[in-house]
Structure formats: structure tokens, C-alpha cells
Amino acid sequence: AQSVAQPEDQVNVAEGNPLTVKCTYSVSGNPYLFWYVQYPNRGLQFLLKYITGDNLVKGSYGFEAEFNKSQTSFHLKKPSALVSDSALYFCAVRDRDAGNMLTFGGGTRLMVKP
């Protein structure tokens, strides 16, 4: 079985400050890891993914995430937050040895204040 945990329901950051949204995962095999963002009443937009290779992954809108195998984490980061980054963020995992199913974390609401 695979699972994802996002321990924070909400993260509050001041505009211009760095942000981190935490994610840990559990899979039997090797993971494919993803971050998605969701704006109100919209579907999910892909931000970035880790498949293999460099542990630091850069994605859309200045976001990046670091794959840490020993800590089974894939935290989302951005050096300088924007008010427009305020949204709901989902971490997701797929076990590359166990089919196509994507499992989502519970989501973290990011609030960036001016």
C-alpha cells in the first residue's frame, strides 16, 4: 500500500519570505513523486515531479522540491513567496512497481499575506 502525509493543514507566510510545504510518503517500491496546486473551484495543475536522477527538482512558478530517500520526504519550497501563490497544494505518490494509481496527501492550504 502507498500513502502520503501532509502534516500541516495550513501554512502562513509573509510575501517575500521563503515557504516550505511538507510531504512524507510511504511506498513498497520506488516512488514517483508529484506536487499539484489547486485554485478555488478548479482542477489540479501540475507543478513538478521526481522520477529519477537529481534529488532537487525544479518546477513551475519558481517552485522546487527535494527528494530525500532516507527521510521519505518530498517537501515543496520556494525562495520568495507571492500573494498569488495562495492556494491548496497536494503532494502525490505513485509506486513505480505497482501500477498507475496516484495517491494524494490531504492537502495543505498556503496563505501568503502581503
Place this chain on the structure above:
Amino acid sequence: GAVVSQHPSWVICKSGTSVKIECRSLDFQATTMFWYRQFPKQSLMLMATSNEGSKATYEQGVEKDKFLINHASLTLSTLTVTSAHPEDSSFYICSVYGIQRSYEQYFGPGTRLTVT
């Protein structure tokens, strides 16, 4: 990137009626499509996986006779909520997974269903 559309974007129906939601993959062939539902302020819950030309696979607890899924072509999947009840009110999101883009799923904009 892939473009996935859903129709309608929102629908209001009366209790007891049926509603069909369409999901289209606009720029590549989707061998597998997923249907999710999302309650307010909650994560996405996978309802079923549909493969083109075969029966959908439903997740535990999802009534297959209530949520009918048809994946008749590589670009179209439909979800029909039969005999809808107020508790079926939710945000339904489809996702496509195509062999040409083997690592990513692309999500539709979602359909807001309200059953009165």
C-alpha cells in the same frame, strides 16, 4: 502540456434524476482515465479507473451501479451519476494518463454537482 476538458463545469439537478459528466482528452490518446471526487476542503478520493474498451475498476466503497463510467474511445470518458441524492453533491474531477506521457497525470477543471 495535455489539455483535459470536462463538461459541464457545474450542474444543479433535482434528487432522483441522473447527470452525465464528460471528460475529454484534447491533445493525446488516453488509454486510462481516472475519476475523483472531492468534498469541500478535502483531498481527492479516487472513485474508479477506466481503461478504453473495458469495464471500469471501482474503488472499495464506490457503488458501480450508481456511478456509471464509460470509456468508449481514447479521448472520451463519461461518468453518470444515477438517481442522484443530495449526498452526491461534490466536485468531480477526471484525470488522464496516456502511454505517451508515462509519468504524469493531467487533470480536468472539475465539475461541481449540486443535488437539490
